Amino acid sequence: MKHVFTFVMPIRWGDMDAMGHVNNTVYFRYMEQARLEWFASLGRSGKDASGHGPVIINASMTFLKQLRHPGDIECRVYAGKLGRTSFETWTEIIRTDLPDVIWAEGGAKVVWCDYAAEKSVPVPDEIRRLIEA
Structure with a gap:
């Protein structure tokens, strides 16, 4: 997979659950936000003029360490395994104050769709050229 984008965002107080760590569902939101920011950087936020755009058909996450507020995270987005209508993405979530530690990692399959x-x-x-380069 090829590194295609990096996005930094804060861990918000409201991201934590009653156990005092970031709730597992929020990691998927982090991954989603990083992917959407990557698409926006390519001029591809939402559907285009022809009504085409990305949809996610599956997603997975491995939780390696517990994130807690306060702090910032860096989401490193990778893309690869390119098909005719789809490609795989992979995201590593890292705290910016501990850049050598992966706190969570996960993937999502993107299918380009006529909505x-x-x-x-x-x-x-x-997007094909970027992934293939």
Whole structure:
């Protein structure tokens, strides 16, 4: 997989649960936000003029260490395993104050979709070129 984007964001107080650590569902939101910021950096936020855009068909996460507020995280986004209409993404979540420790890592399969037809369409050329380069 190829590193394609890095996004830094704060761990918010409200991200924690009653156990005093970031709730496991929030890690998926971190991964989602990093992926959406990557798409936005490519001019691909939401559906395009033809009604095409990304959908996620599966996602997984491995929780390695417990994140706690306060602090900032860095989400390192990778992309690869390119198909005609889909590609895999992988995200590493790291605290910025401990950059050599991966706190969580996970993946999501992205399918490019015609939203109105609810059918897959080819991955846009600029994203394909970026992943293949």
